Amino acid sequence: MCMFKKIFWLLTLLTLHLTITLIQAASIPDTGCMGCHGQPEIARNARNKSSFIDPAKYSGTTHSIIGCTVCHDRVSPGHPGDGYLSPKAVCGDCHGPVNDEYVKSVHGTKARCNDCHNPHEVRLPFFMSGDEINGKCAKCHDSRKTIQSHAKWLPQADLHIDSLLCISCHTSSREYAITLSIESRAPGSGTAFKLATFPELTALSTDGNISKIIDQNGDNMVSLAELRAFNHHLRSRNMRLWGMMTPEVVTHNYQIMVNRWDCSFCHASGSKAMQKSFIVLPGKNGDFSRIPVEKGAIFDILYGTPDFYMMGSTRSTALNIIGALIVATGLSFPVCHGFFRFLTRKNRKEEHHEA
DSSP states (O other): OHHHHHHHHHHHHHHHHHHHHHHHHHTSOHHHHHHHHTOTTOOBOTTSOBOOOOHHHHHTSSHHHHOHHHHSOOOOTTTTTTOOOOOOOOHHHHOHHHHHHHHTSTTTTTOOHHHHOOTTTOOOGGGSOHHHHHHHHHTTSOHHHHHHHHTTTSTTHHHHHHHBOHHHHHSOOEEEEEEEEEEEOOTTOOOOOEEOOHHHHHTTOSSSOGGGGTOTTOSSOBOHHHHHHHHHHHHTTTEEEEEEEEEEEOOOOOOOOGGGGSTHHHHTTTTTGGGOEEEEEEOTTSOEEEEEEOTTGGGGHHHHSTTOOOTTTTOOHHHHHHHHHHHHHHHHHHHHHHHHHHHTHHHHHHHHHHO
16 A cells, blocks of 8 residues: 555656646746747757747747647746757647548648648738749649649640649639739849739838728728729839639648549639639738739729639620520521532533533
């Protein structure tokens, strides 16, 4: 019995010690963590890896809301002097359904979560640019090889890949929308367009609020009139609006979707989803915000924003019928002419013999 009492009290003391340690770790505010980890000159660890965390990028993440100690919950009281490396939480602890979906995909055994997502910079797709999202895929998938492989079956593969997110075709995400970004290039340089930066757009505004350069009345909705006016204004600045089809809800079941080989997935069947569109604007801290555009704006895209056209989404049933009638009428003349010549072939033969 004496031995059991000793074990009991030993376990009790151990539990108490762990509880106190966890409370101490949990009591460390993010400001305390960032006091060291927010400094670029912070010492590197044994693997020569810097533990610097950009405060501006971290503050724009969803993880900053829950705090450092939710994932790093076993920071020792003597940290960092004791050399004890605090273990990290596993992404699946919080993101269980996403993890279960991802491990079954073709990427499940090839890349870990943090190979694509930096937990100290991660943001929702709504607050990222299309180039930034595709850039994660480009870490492993060379863009030139991707274009070459897609060109075997996809017309204008370079244009498609520049206008689509990889996840639009390689996941079963649903509810797509068009996100319009502002791109710029140096005047007379002939270089490719690139995503316009926050300072570039700030130069277009009068008070530093870049949303007002397009949402002129400040109602958090871009009307067709505002979209047209803004687009005409961009032309003189060597800028353009560039649209990308973006899934509203992103899944992680990466795979080759056979139905994406059907042009009608984007160019016809997706026409209802294409009614929803947004203007994406960069933020001061590297994040992005988006302003909804008046519903149906994508149908006016030919007039309002050149260089982007979703064929099929602007179809008109009435025009389809008129076009079919014109084609049918045009075909009817040679058909009828040939038919009557066939019926009167005997008369022509008799006239030929008489002559």
